[in-house]
Amino acid sequence: MFNNCDIAIVDVGSDMIYIKIGEIAKDNVFHIKSSAEMYYDGFMEGDWLNGDDVSRAVRCCLDKALYNFSTKLSAVYVGVPGDFARVQTRSNKLSFGCNHKINIGDINAIKEDLYPSNDGRFEVVSTHEVSYRLDGKYETLAPLNKSCFMLEVRLSFAMCKKSFCDLFKTILSDYSRKIKFVDLSTAQCLMATDKDLRIKNSAVLVDIGYLTTDIAYIKGDGLIALNTLPIGGGHIAYDLSYGLDMQYNDALSLKSTIDFNGENTLVKIGTNNGIVEEEKSYISMIASARLEEIAEEISKIIANYPIKYEKFLKIYLTGRGIADMKGVRSVMANALGRQCELIRAMYEDRNKIYLSQASIIQYVCQKDKPSKPSLINKLFG
Secondary structure (H helix, E strand, C coil): CCECCCEEEEEECCCEEEEEEEEECCCCCEEEEEEEEEECCCEECCEECCHHHHHHHHHHHHHHHCCCCCCCCCEEEEEECHHHEEEEEEEEEEEEEEEEECCHHHHHHHHHCCCCCCCCCEEEEEEEEEEEEECCCEEECCCCCCEEEEEEEEEEEEEEEHHHHHHHHHHHCCCCCCEEEEEHHHHHHHHHCCHHHHHHCCEEEEEECCCCEEEEEEECCEEEEEEEECCCHHHHHHHHHHHHCCCHHHHHHHHCCCECCCCCCEEEEEECCEEEEEEHHHHHHHHHHHHHHHHHHHHHHHHCCCCCCCCCCCEEEECCCCCCCECHHHHHHHHHCCCEEECCCEEECCEEECHHHHHHHHHHHHHCCCECCCHHHHHHC
């Protein structure tokens, strides 16, 4: 825990760095005081496209957000993108020999010797319960005070590349002594998906970013699979640029205005060469083709999951790569052959908050609730 002081939320996108500065108030709500965002070269396939650009972008973005602040941050929380994350699950069981009422000691004991395999390239950033099973059949996330002969647990370990952690610890050491990492995919799933559904069945969240797409499979409160694809909304813009013979930046602006609904009309597009007109159906066809390719890859991944993802279960969609396109939910639902739910950006006054940022904020509010400063903290904090 930390005192009611300013903290920073760092969301590392595949083309932008997003930062929110604020504090957790007594109502356990994160009050945003300042925001900043900055483009940089980004990452793909688990590596930076320009490693030297990362430090510059993060520092510049933080300095911009901290322009009116004079003290060090109490803490900095960094969301770990799927490209730099790994998930492992481990199981254990306890046999009591009689009908035993589960206590906190049992819960601690069953988890005590569970560790992920690690060759030194990763750090464990969090541990989450996938499920507890009583007598081989009843599943729950709250086994305390329930009775059984045998208790089983399955834990999910969220891990981050050590090189990612070391880099951000170096970058952020001048801003705060407390630097913590949040597994972004887990945080997003816990915020966006239905908890009862996750306990009874499972849920899949697809985050389509600028250059990458993360597919997270969650059961209970823990991920059991995490996959990434080196493809995202930026590739849709590239296709538009090639297909319509326009500059990439113009195509990127056009992508944000795509509407898959309604009748075919002529769309006026502002470019460096003036205003041009294109058929809406042609623009939609180009974008749909890339979305269908993404959906095909997602379907292959889901088909290979260790626990079958039943056809009646929907897929949650989010991500800045598709956030501005109207009708994208229907296109993806048809391509996937499943019901889809689109989780859009949230708004708070003048702040536009994507699910990635909101989920880190919620995680922080739940894990580090504010406490009253002690006398020692007041004197020496």
